[in-house]
Structures are given as C-alpha cells and as structure tokens.
Amino acid sequence: MPAAYLDLVTALRQGFPQPVSDRVHDAYFVFSFLRALDQLDGMKSVSPLLGKSVELDYDAARRSRVDDDPVTLEHVTQTLVEHLSGMFIWGHPRAQINVIPPPTIASIIGGLLPSIYNPNLVSEESSRQVAVAEVEVSSMTADLIGYDPTHSAGLFTFGGTGTLLYGVKLGLEKACPGTARHGIRERAVIFCSERAHYACLSVASWLGIGQENVIQIPCSPDNEMRTCLLETMAREVLKGGGKIAAIVATMGTTDHFGLDDLKSIHEIRDRLVDEFHLDYHPHIHGDAVIGWAWSVFNDYDFQTNPLGFRLRTVRALAGTERRIRQLPLADSVGIDFHKTGFTPYVSSLFLVKDSTDLELISRKQSDTPYLFHDGHYHPGRYTLETSRAGSAPMSALANLRLFGKNGLRALLGHVVSMAEVLREQLEGHAATTVVNRGNFGPVTLFRVYPDGVDTFGVTEREQQDVSYRDQLRLHNDYNRRIYQLVQADALQGEGVVISLTDCYRESDYGEPMVALKSYLLSPFAEEQYIDAVIESLWKARAQIASETTNIA
Numbered sequence: 133m134p135a136a137y138l139d140l141v142t143a144l145r146q147g148f149p150q151p152v153s154d155r156v157h158d159a160y161f162v163f164s165f166l167r168a169l170d171q172l173d174g175m176k177s178v179s180p181l182l183g184k185s186v187e188l189d190y191d192a193a194r195r196s197r198v199d200d201d202p203v204t205l206e207h208v209t210q211t212l213v214e215h216l217s218g219m220f221i222w223g224h225p226r227a228q229i230n231v232i233p234p235p236t237i238a239s240i241i242g243g244l245l246p247s248i249y250n251p252n253l254v255s256e257e258s259s260r261q262v263a264v265a266e267v268e269v270s271s272m273t274a275d276l277i278g279y280d281p282t283h284s285a286g287l288f289t290f291g292g293t294g295t296l297l298y299g300v301k302l303g304l305e306k307a308c309p310g311t312a313r314h315g316i317r318e319r320a321v322i323f324c325s326e327r328a329h330y331a332c333l334s335v336a337s338w339l340g341i342g343q344e345n346v347i348q349i350p351c352s353p354d355n356e357m358r359t360c361l362l363e364t365m366a367r368e369v370l371k372g373g374g375k376i377a378a379i380v381a382t383m384g385t386t387d388h389f390g391l392d393d394l395k396s397i398h399e400i401r402d403r404l405v406d407e408f409h410l411d412y413h414p415h416i417h418g419d420a421v422i423g424w425a426w427s428v429f430n431d432y433d434f435q436t437n438p439l440g441f442r443l444r445t446v447r448a449l450a451g452t453e454r455r456i457r458q459l460p461l462a463d464s465v466g467i468d469f470h471k472t473g474f475t476p477y478v479s480s481l482f483l484v485k486d487s488t489d490l491e492l493i494s495r496k497q498s499d500t501p502y503l504f505h506d507g508h509y510h511p512g513r514y515t516l517e518t519s520r521a522g523s524a525p526m527s528a529l530a531n532l533r534l535f536g537k538n539g540l541r542a543l544l545g546h547v548v549s550m551a552e553v554l555r556e557q558l559e560g561h562a563a564t565t566v567v568n569r570g571n572f573g574p575v576t577l578f579r580v581y582p583d584g585v586d587t588f589g590v591t592e593r594e595q596q597d598v599s600y601r602d603q604l605r606l607h608n609d610y611n612r613r614i615y616q617l618v619q620a621d622a623l624q625g626e627g628v629v630i631s632l633t634d635c636y637r638e639s640d641y642g643e644p645m646v647a648l649k650s651y652l653l654s655p656f657a658e659e660q661y662i663d664a665v666i667e668s669l670w671k672a673r674a675q676i677a678s679e680t681t682n683i684a
C-alpha cells in the first residue's frame with residue numbers, strides 16, 4: 133500500500149507540462165487552454181465587455197480560504213474564466229477608454245512561452261537566449277528612438293514607474309556620488325512638468341528624495357513644460373546649494389499627450405552646468421512610456437507619404453514626431469510596450485544612452501557570490517529586481533518583429549486619424565469643446581455644455597474668471613452626468629465607452645476642471661464608432677435637458 137501522498141503526487145503530475153515529450157498529454161494541455169478560450173469567447177457580445185458586469189464582492193473574497201484537497205484543472209480554469217467576467221475588451225471598436233492596448237497574438241505567445249519554461253533574466257545562465265532577446269529588443273528600440281545601440285543598454289523592469297525609478301536613481305548617484313552607500317545627505321530635487329505622471333512623486337518617495345523635492349513646472353496650454361520657468365527654478369535651487377537629481381521630460385503625458393521640449397531642456401541643462409561650474413551633468417530622463425512609439429516616424433517620408441495617410445493625419449503625426457525626434461538628447465528613456473506597443477502587461481524597457489552609467493548602480497561582484505559564475509551578460513548585477521520574468525522582452529520582441537516600422541506606423545496612423553475625425557466633429561459643434569487643442573495624439577479631452585452656453589468664450593472664462601467658479605462647478609457636474617449616461621448607453625452595446633478625468637487641469641483660481649476623454653488605441657476603430665460617440669453625447673444632452681429645466 134503506497135503512502136497517500138504518492139497518490140496525490142501522481143495525480144498532480146498530470147497538472148504539469150510533461151518533461152519528456154508526450155503528445156497525448158500535450159493535447160490535454162492545449163485543449164485545456166482552448167476550453168478556457170472557448171468559454172471566454174462565449175462571453176463576447178456587441179457590448180465592449182466580456183460577459184456581464186457583476187457587482188464586485190470583496191466580502192466574499194475576504195472569506196475565501198484554501199481547500200483541503202486538490203480540484204481538477206477544469207474546475208480551476210472555470211473559476212479563472214469567471215474572474216474575467218465584466219472586463220472591458222480594450223480592442224473593441226466601442227471602447228475608447230484609456231491608454232490600454234489590446235495585445236497581439238504574437239505578443240501573447242511571446243509572454244506565454246516563458247511562462248511555460250520559466251527563464252529567469254537575473255542571469256544568462258538561467259535565461260539563455262531569452263537574455264539575448266532582452267539585448268535584441270534593447271538594441272532595436274535604441275536604434276528606433278535614435279540612440280547608438282553600440283553605446284546604449286537596456287533592461288526590462290516593473291512598469292513605466294520602474295523605468296523612471298532607474299532614471300532618477302542614476303541621476304541621484306551622479307548628482308550626489310556615494311548616495312547608494314551612505315544614503316542621501318544633501319538636498320536633491322527632481323524637476324518635471326505639472327502634467328508629469330505621479331510616478332515622479334512615487335519615485336521621490338521611494339528613493340528618499342522626498343515628495344516635497346519634486347518641483348513641478350507649470351505648463352503651457354499645450355500641456356508642455358514652460359522651459360523658461362524650468363531655467364528660473366533650477367537656477368534658484370542651484371543658487372541655494374541644492375543638487376538636481378533629475379529633470380524628467382514627459383514625452384506624451386498620460387491624459388493629454390503633451391510633449392515636452394526636450395531640446396530646450398537639454399540646452400538649459402548644459403547652460404546651467406557652465407554657469408554654475410557643476411561637476412556633474414543633471415540627468416535628463418525622457419518619460420516616453422507613451423510617446424516612444426511615434427519614433428517609427430523619424431524616418432518616414434511625410435512629403436511623399438507612402439502609406440497614404442490623409443493630410444490632417446500627416447500633420448498630426450509630423451507634429452508629434454517633431455518632438456519625439458529629440459529623444460536621443462535624454463540620458464535615459466522609459467518605454468512601455470504595454471501602452472503603445474500592443475503587448476500584455478508588464479513590458480517596460482529602461483534604456484540608458486551610455487551603458488557605462490549602469491556602473492553607478494552595479495553591485496560589487498562580492499555582493500552577489502552565487503549567481504554569476506560565468507557568461508557575459510549579468511543584468512542581475514545592476515537590476516533592482518533579482519528574479520525577472522522573460523515574458524516582457526519576449527512579447528516586445530514579438531511585436532517589433534510582427535509590425536516592423538510600417539506596421540506600427542499604420543496602426544498609430546490609424547488611431548490618430550480616428551482621433552482627428554473625432555476632434556473635427558467635436559470642434560464643429562457649438563455644444564462641445566476640445567480642451568487639449570493643438571494636440572496630435574490618440575487622446576482627446578473635451579467638455580460638453582448645455583444649451584445656452586457660449587462655447588466660444590466659455591473655456592477661457594472657466595480657466596481665468598474666478599467669478600465663474602460656480603458655473604465651472606455646474607459644468608463639471610454636467611460633464612460627469614453626461615459621462616454616466618454615455619457609459620450606460622455603451623454597455624447596452626449602442627454607444628462607445630469613453631472615460632472621464634476629474635482634473636485635466638486646474639483653473640487659474642485652483643478649481644479642478646473635469647473632462648471627458650476618448651483614448652483611441654483599437655485597431656478595430658472605425659469612423660462609424662466616432663459617429664456613435666457623438667450621437668451618444670446628443671442623446672445624453674437631450675436626456676439631461678428633459679430631466680432639468682435650468683441647470684446652466
């Protein structure tokens with residue numbers, strides 16, 4: 133009579149991919165996955181949701197406990213599939229929600245293969261050619277944005293926030309040498325624009341720089357840093373004896389697709405180095421997690437326009453490229469393939485222009501005795517993480533190969549032309565105003581107004597006129613209500629899911645301004661769904677008008 137545990141082990145062995153080729157078992161593995169996909173497919177409909185949106189029950193979740201005994205694989209996958217019920221389908225043409233792309237099949241497989249064979253990017257011994265993939269993607273992407281791949285280096289990390297952490301960490305070590313060993317002993321600041329991602333604050337907090345030492349430079353109406361103010365404020369810090377850990381140039385802000393003027397920032401940095409005889413170059417980090425993808429247009433011939441984009445789109449793409457082309461001026465750059473590169477989460481690449489910068493954060497050989505015996509590629513010497521999955525570089529590699537430059541150009545060109553159609557329509561109506569005007573990206577921020585509001589003058593009044601505060605608040609509420617109605621319409625499969633940002637900017641007198649947001653990233657977007665957004669807005673306006681008589 134064998135021990136009971138051996139029966140369990142024998143049964144559980146069926147739950148692992150077989151170590152030695154077993155075609156019958158392979159079929160079971162693939163079929164199990166197929167069944168899960170089939171169940172998910174059954175949850176698709178005209179609405180941009182998988183299945184139904186169910187009330188989230190965290191109380192039940194908290195009561196969850198581990199069972200005594202194993203259950204079958206089929207039972208587990210059924211449970212997992214249920215957890216996807218109510219998810220948005222980001223790639224649905226009726227979804228214009230956020231900077232969340234639908235992943236390609238190639239990138240899904242790129243992520244799946246490492247999750248079967250489990251390479252660990254801590255060293256090449258444990259990841260072999262998957263480590264090579266990380267180097268491959270780093271070089272391909274470096275070349276794409278205009279770095280010299282023979283001097284640059286790259287590594288994948290835990291999100292755009294991680295890329296920013298690496299950038300600022302390098303900068304901190306440059307500005308205050310020895311910080312990694314001794315801790316911070318002097319004031320160091322981070323400059324970024326007021327539209328920069330809150331990741332700047334997280335990084336300041338986690339690195340011990342302190343959130344109060346993040347200096348947010350006011351933006352122009354185009355949502356780009358006012359570089360003259362950067363110069364003034366940087367001078368003040370330097371005069372006071374402070375150090376500059378990093379200047380973060382946001383190349384594609386999250387909500388508005390604002391693009392900082394990296395060239396001016398670079399000139400200011402160099403000017404300050406001379407003027408103050410600094411013994412370090414304040415590190416410039418390009419937070420291009422969203423904007424990087426537009427670098428495929430760096431060598432696109434906008435004149436002959438071989439892909440045949442319409443003129444308005446050509447103008448928009450060129451308008452973005454004009455800033456993205458400056459990326460090589462940054463000392464390091466953050467890139468999210470999981471934003472504008474159509475991969476699954478998390479696939480974030482940190483690129484540094486000069487690979488020797490990584491020595492600033494390298495562990496001594498003696499601190500990592502067990503892991504790195506031989507071989508040549510030892511990312512574990514300088515990465516914050518120890519274990520790193522291979523899925524991030526593999527899914528990025530998948531898409532770079534799948535798309536080529538023209539594929540990515542076509543996809544971005546398509547979503548931008550759809551966004552241009554939307555902007556054109558919104559600008560053409562008296563009741564709607566685009567508030568990230570002069571913007572050329574896939575995101576459109578706009579406000580809707582009730583009848584009787586003069587939309588030609590209203591945004592300026594809302595922005596500047598403090599006596600208009602109550603009106604601004606009413607209009608904020610109005611837009612929130614429009615959002616709710618549009619959302620309800622979309623879930624019926626009639627309208628389009630868009631989103632709402634509670635504060636796309638503050639008014640001059642400190643009041644948050646709400647905006648509706650359309651983020652177009654689906655390759656399945658079509659003009660008819662742009663029309664559907666507009667129609668849904670009119671329906672919502674009419675409904676509010678019938679509910680209230682006198683909101684404006």
Ligand SMILES: *Cc1c(COP(=O)(O)O)cnc(C)c1O
Pocket residue numbers: 290291292293294328329331382384385386419421422468480
């Ligand atoms: C999304 C975003 C981040 C954070 O990136 P994650 O990948 O979500 O960690 C940082 N900066 C900008 C501009 C972003 O849009």
